[in-house]
Amino acid sequence: MLLKVEGLAAGYSGVDVVREIDLHIGKGEVVALLGPNGAGKTTTLLALAGVLTPTSGQILYRDLPLRGTLHQRARRGISYISEQGSVFSRLTTLANLRLGAGSVGDALALFPELEPLLKRPGGLLSGGEQRMLALARSLAGKPELLLVDELSLGLAPLIVRRLLERIRAAADAGTAVLIVEQHASQVLSVSDRGYVLSRGRLSASGTGAELLASSGALRSAYLGTRAEDGTE
């Protein structure tokens, strides 16, 4: 197992907002972390990325405890794309790509749409183009583990599909991916498995197909209603 999380708790100013999180991700898997607004998805990701220090539990990466800052984790092959997009707005697209661990050529091969935008400051790219830039920079570095937050935020479904296809292809080439999403169905279509978080705890898990089929688990997490089909 590439990443194994046991009993993780994390929060802000001494107050835990996620508790008892157990999850695992294997090489080449796309795993979705789903749940409504405020469930604790970003907080979980921040703890895994090294931005927040967990208050309890352990994170094992290649069977060893994972410690250190975001940058130290990046050197161990972990790439994190934040909800804000991780794009430097004053730097050009090209300069943003050069900051990655991989080559600009590899990044452009993944997203040729970025080629005409190379001289434009990152801050002037559209939301979808910024997500492509962040993903191109990350995937060109061939990370072992990609942690990505709310890829679809405010984007048209067609662009989301394109980004998700690239993520699936990267996973098929060996990258493990944990992807946080509020909108379940599109991301589950490219995921091997998913976990559902509600009010800071995991409330369901299963393969993408299982979670989609058992809409009761998702409904109960999102609407706070009880699952009618016993899959909660």
Ligand SMILES: Nc1ncnc2c1ncn2[C@@H]1O[C@H](COP(=O)(O)OP(=O)(O)OP(=O)(O)O)[C@@H](O)[C@H]1O
């Ligand atoms: N910096 C912070 N300080 C204090 N509380 C915070 C902070 N960031 C988030 N929270 C709280 O932690 C809880 C979980 O937030 P988190 O952002 O992890 O949820 P989420 O599932 O990612 O939600 P969303 O889909 O809206 O991004 C929420 O109640 C939120 O208000």
